[in-house]
Amino acid sequence: MAVAFNRSKVLNEFGYPDATWPGPVHGTDIGLVEKSSGLFPDVDGLITKRRETVLTTMGADCVPLIAVEVEKKIALTAHIGWKGAADSIHQSIFEAIENLGGNLLHTQVLLGPAICGKCYEVDEERILQVSKVLPAAKSESGLDLRLGLKDVLNQKVKSVEIVGDCTYESPNLFSHRRDGVTGRQAGFVVLL
Ligand SMILES: [Zn+2]
Structure with missing residues (x-):
């Protein structure tokens, strides 16, 4: 209940009461959204060409990704943890955009906290x-998925921007690893 309430509250503040939320399974599937449906089960990514149709993504340590093909007007969101990254979800993202007639050279990407x-x-x-999939993700003691994703995405798309701090270090951000049971950051994108 609290989750449903918080979601509708934030969407109302955003000015769009309806949205589609992915039901993430740490897979690589990108769901095609034809109209706002609330939950889109069993996908970690969403894509649409429809105007006024809000796509969301959430994370609390995993990478929330937003991509927009600015010429053909295509919006995509994804939630990327180590599993999706290792299974090359970035390839699914490229394919999903191209399958809708998009051009990666016109695609701008944001990687959130x-x-x-x-x-x-x-x-x-x-x-x-x-x-193996994201060579630049390797850090001294672990993984930095955003750096790894930025590196492979940059080879195909127009631009990749990293937005927001480390979730674990920032007291203003939710971190699953730090807090255990926790809330999530949410990102939204809508084509106007
Ligand atoms: Zn950190």
Whole structure:
């Protein structure tokens, strides 16, 4: 209930009461949104060409990604943890945009607040799994998914911007690793 309430509150403040939320499973599927449907189950990403149709993404250490193809007007959101990164969700993102007729050279990407490479200590095997796909994600003691994603995305898209601090270090941000059960940051995108 609290989650539903908070979601509708933030959307009303945003000026769009209806939205689509992904039901993340740490997979690589991107759901095509034809109209706002509340929950879109079993996907970590959403894409639409529809105007006035809010796509959301959430994270608390995982990377919230927003992409917009500015010429063809395509919006995409994704939620990316180590598993999706290791399974090349960035390729699914490229394909989803191109399948809707978009051009990656006209696509701008934002990577929102996520845990940094200093704070995200993981074991060797996980570092290996992810850095095979995202070489620049490898940090001294773990993984920085945003740096890894920025590197591979930059090879195809127009621009990639990292927005926001490390979730673990910032007291103003939710961090799953720091807090255990926790809230989430939410990102929204809407085509006007
Ligand atoms: Zn950090």
